[in-house]
Amino acid sequence: MIPAPFDYVRATSVAHALDVLGEHGDHAKLLAGGQSLLPMMKLRLATPEILVDIGDLGELRFVRRDGETVVIGGGARYADLVASDVIRQSVPLIARAARRVGDAQIRYRGTVGGALAHADPAGDLPAAILAMDGTIVISGPRGIRTVAAADFFVDYYTTALACDEILTEIRVPATGAEKCWYERFSERSAGWPLVAVAVAGTRIALAGMGPTPLRATAAEDVLAAGGDFAGAAELAAAGTTPVSDHRADADYRRHLARVLTHRALQRAHSR
Ligand SMILES: Cc1cc2nc3c(=O)[nH]c(=O)nc-3n(C[C@H](O)[C@H](O)[C@H](O)COP(=O)(O)OP(=O)(O)OC[C@H]3O[C@@H](n4cnc5c(N)ncnc54)[C@H](O)[C@@H]3O)c2cc1C
Structure with a gap:
C-alpha cells in the first residue's frame, strides 16, 4: 500500500498546470481531491512520475448561474454542490446525487472534475450529468473545447480527455422546475x-449497468410514446451489459435497474 516514488508540483493556475502537463505528457497526472487517484497509486494501479496538484485552485472551484445554464467548476467539491442554493434550486437532481456520494470525507475532498475524469461506471455524478444532458468544457494546449456528456464517457475509466487536458467546467441546463429524482442501491450506507x-x-440515465453511464433509451421511448412508468421500467435494462462480480451478478443488476427506474419515475413525477 505504498505508492511508487513520484515528484509533486502544486499548480498556481490552470495555465501553469497545463504547462506542466505539456512538459511531461502521460508521465504526469492531475491530482484533485485524491479520493480515487491516491488509492490507485497505493495499489500501484497508477504510477505517475509527477503529480500536478490542482486541488487548491480557486479558479476551478465555483458554482454559478449563467442565464439558463448552471456552470460548475471542475474543482467544485461534492460538498459545495450540496451546500449550493444555485444547485438545489436550478439542478436539484445534481444536489440529490452529490448528497449520496460516499461519506462526508469523500464529499469534502472529492471534486466534480475528478469524478468525471475518473469515470467509474458506477459513479453517482456521471449518471446525473448525463441525465441532465450536460456539457463538459475542457482546456488544453490546443485551446478550449466542449464535449457533450453523451460523448465524454468512452469506456471503463476512459473519457474523451487527453493526458494534456484539464476538465475546467460542467455546464447543465437550469431546469429547476423539471421533475427529477435520483435513486441508488448499495449494500452499505456509505x-x-x-x-x-x-x-x-423523461430522460433516464443509469450507473453500474455497463462500461459507462448509459441512457435507458428503450425506457425513454416508452415514455415518449405515452406509456406508463411500469412499462418503461420493464425496459430499463434493455441493451445494457452489466458485469457479474463479487458484489452481484448481472441479472441482479438488471433487476435493480428495473425496480429503481420505476421508483425514480414515480418519485420524480409525484412531486
Ligand atoms: C471510500 C470511497 C468511497 C467512495 N464512494 C463513492 C460513491 O459512493 N459514489 C461515487 O460516485 N464516488 C465515490 N467515490 C469516489 C469519489 O467520488 C472520488 O472523489 C472521485 O471519483 C474522484 O474525485 P477526486 O477529486 O478525488 O479526483 P482524484 O482522485 O484527484 O483524481 C481522479 C482522476 O481524475 C483526474 N482528474 C482530476 N481532476 C481532473 C480535472 N479537473 N481534469 C482532468 N482530469 C482530472 C486525475 O488525474 C485522476 O486520473 C468513493 C471514493 C472512496 C475512496
Missing part, C-alpha cells in the same frame, strides 16, 4: 452504488 438511476423529466 458505499458505491451497485446500480443508480437518474431521472430528469
